[in-house]
Amino acid sequence: MSRSPARAPDDVRAELRSTFQWMTAGNERHGYADVTRWWRSPELLPRLGPALASLFAEERPTVVLGIASRGCLLGPLVAAHLGLGFVEVRKNRGPSTDNDAWLQTRTPPDYHDKQLDLGIRRDLVGSADRVLLVDDWVATGGQALGARALVEQADATWLGLAVLVDGLTEPAVRRRLGVRSLLHIREL
Template sequence: MYDETPTVVLGPVSRGSLLGALTAAALGVGFVEMRKDQGAATDSDRWIRHTTAPDYRDRHVEFGFRHGLIQPTDHVLLVDDWADTGATACAARSLVAQCKAHWIGAACIVDGLANARLRHELPLRALLNLRQL
């Protein structure tokens, strides 16, 4: 899967937005910020949304972005700082599926996933494993 080149990098707020934007700039591809709990009152555009399974704080977070930012022809890579439960990456994969785009996988700095199955299902690549810190 990782031999594919992304056309869009998806970065969740807040640190993922910074890392994702830097990754997209380095690759020369588009960037989409995945926002948390974006209320309809702040934006009249149609949004693609997905609520996560419990995250590392046992919260259910709604992520989303404006409709049309990711096209069916796009190949999408999620970039974030840390993977703990995998809830954010799974939400991102669902959002990409709603756009009928192609999910490449997820990349992060620290892999703290307790569920090894998710590491392969997403797929997830990291610079460091939590055990290395």
Template structure:
């Protein structure tokens, strides 16, 4: 039986053409063994005992829900461009991503009341490339006064961004370089 990392490699493909190449991970969600094993594997990456998991929409929310259920804690969805959040700054923690981020300056937000000052926060996502989303989420978490435990992700693609890796406490199951099609 192939291990989780092998299954992740088999279910991964670089797609696109000469101008645009993107990571296709959709086969991961079709593999019941990946769905079963990912929560425990991601949970084990970060030391400490989280009281809540944050997951950025959309795949971070999917993975975050699996990890939160595995840990027996709640999930807070970090939304993108939530119009309600734009009109309720006292109710929502919010940050705009840099214009150079691949989503062109999207706004991330979550309801402030869902992350409490005594919380120990684990952020979960599928892929970290620039760290832009996770840095914004970490700022919102620390603004509330909660403790940031780190970012657990399936794939780390930060390259030479050691300072960002350290600030976020990034731990990953594999690097992008390990996802080469055979």
């Protein structure tokens, strides 16, 4: 079940809201979320790791995962704050000679209604690990569900998903993923 974002520092939440924009280009009917100012702020950026880590402080993760690309920006910030290592979840990894070294899965449709192939190196996550996934935004949960499938293939323990923004519309997906967020999309 999603925890209230009140556990996260209020100043981080306020700065996330104040630097966020919905953007449209030309005669587009639908906008997109512009989060680029979050990464540009030298005051906000170093506080994102501790704020996201605080959402799972009591669960004692042993490793942090992040899905390319923004999960690979935020995940190391969380891992460094917790004194842990980080594992990148790669998207659509091309064929290589070391395919046996990878755990792989196909995601349910994501926010673009595309399915992706995700992978992690087999030797980086094991049965003793307690895994926390970190990302900037969750919309459908497709990629996070794929990451969870990789964690399960590794016989590791899934702790949940720490995100900046929860945009899920399906409560069942939120519960299955154990989503905890700093903001909900309705706050933007």
